[in-house]
Amino acid sequence: MVLAVLKQKAGGDVILTEYKDKTSLSSETRRLLVNILVGHMVEMHGRIPTKNKKEQYALGIVTLFPSFKDPFSKKGYVNQDFKLLFDAETASKLLERWDTTFKQKIISEAMSLTSTPAVCSLLRSAKNETDSQDSKRALKISAVDAASRILVHHKSCNSIEEHLRQRKGRQPYLLAVGGSPRQIDQYYIALDQKLIPCQAGGSLSAFDELFKIHFCFNLMYDDALLHFFTFMQTTVYKIDIGKTKESPRVKELRAKLIN
Incomplete structure (x- = not known):
């Protein structure tokens, strides 16, 4: 689902290419990723998506970009979301x-x-x-x-x-x-x-x-x-x-x- 969204939205190809080349994303690209997916989630599921929908998107992100997965948390929550915006080094x-x-x-x-x-x-x-x-x-x-x-x-x-x-x-x-x-x-x-x-x-x-x-x-x-x-x-x-x-x-x- 996340892959399909990125292929459809402007800027998605930049995200996919950068991750393929570097196995990571810069701060600007991570923010672009979050903005694209949050926008899609609100567009499809309203301004207040359910907890299950948020977890579905989070699972899609760490599945498509496995280097973002938080090894210390099953669902990530605040730390995982922060790492998506920046990186593990900044988060710690x-x-x-x-x-x-x-x-x-x-x-x-x-x-x-x-x-x-x-x-x-x-x-x-x-x-x-x-x-x-x-x-x-x-x-x-x-x-x-x-x-x-x-x-x-x-x-x-x-x-x-x-x-x-x-x-x-x-x-x-x-x-x-x-x-x-x-x-x-x-x-x-x-x-x-x-x-x-x-x-x-x-x-x-x-x-x-x-x-x-x-x-x-x-x-x-x-x-x-x-x-x-x-x-x-x-x-x-x-x-x-x-x-x-x-x-x-x-x-x-x-x-x-x-x-």
């Missing part, structure tokens, strides 16, 4: 490089910021240290507001449906469900008042999926988090460096961490 950059390349450098950079209860609390969390009682008086400053747009803790005993109804905004975020912030049972990506279970159990892996879902669903970054996500995109994942508009601060921080 955060988990492979965070502890060894970025974590300590970012903590050191954060320590140069103006010390406030909120900043101190975030630093203790980054270093896996227990918060002191003083952190309960943390002020609502931009750092806290930004963090709350990425990760929200939800107590297991409370209604998730009620939380989703009350949450404003359309940008995706992580919902950590558990008895306390340090005892999380499951991470979800909340999007359009729906929950997508994260495959991994850790917070870093959950954020990895949150970042990738922006590309899989062609979502804009939250306006308040634009510079943060742009930093992650260009510095950590190395996606569209030089093509993506970066603020001077993002460029400066990237240079510091990489050099």
Whole structure:
């Protein structure tokens, strides 16, 4: 089915030829592939295709392009879709490089910021240290507001449906469900008042999926988090460096961490 679609649509021959020659596709060609197939799926099955239809297309892609198959997942989900847009090396950059390349450098950079209860609390969390009682008086400053747009803790005993109804905004975020912030049972990506279970159990892996879902669903970054996500995109994942508009601060921080 996927082969038939590509043979009919403009640009499909480019995709087939490139894969035949290189056994892989460039970022631009992968995006063309996804755009063609998503367009065909919507054309044939409506704006909201069923889960079975989506899986049918995904199976067709990895059957026709076997190098895209995710060996660690039967159906792929976010990671497989992200690999279709980019590649396995790009998809693994955060988990492979965070502890060894970025974590300590970012903590050191954060320590140069103006010390406030909120900043101190975030630093203790980054270093896996227990918060002191003083952190309960943390002020609502931009750092806290930004963090709350990425990760929200939800107590297991409370209604998730009620939380989703009350949450404003359309940008995706992580919902950590558990008895306390340090005892999380499951991470979800909340999007359009729906929950997508994260495959991994850790917070870093959950954020990895949150970042990738922006590309899989062609979502804009939250306006308040634009510079943060742009930093992650260009510095950590190395996606569209030089093509993506970066603020001077993002460029400066990237240079510091990489050099």
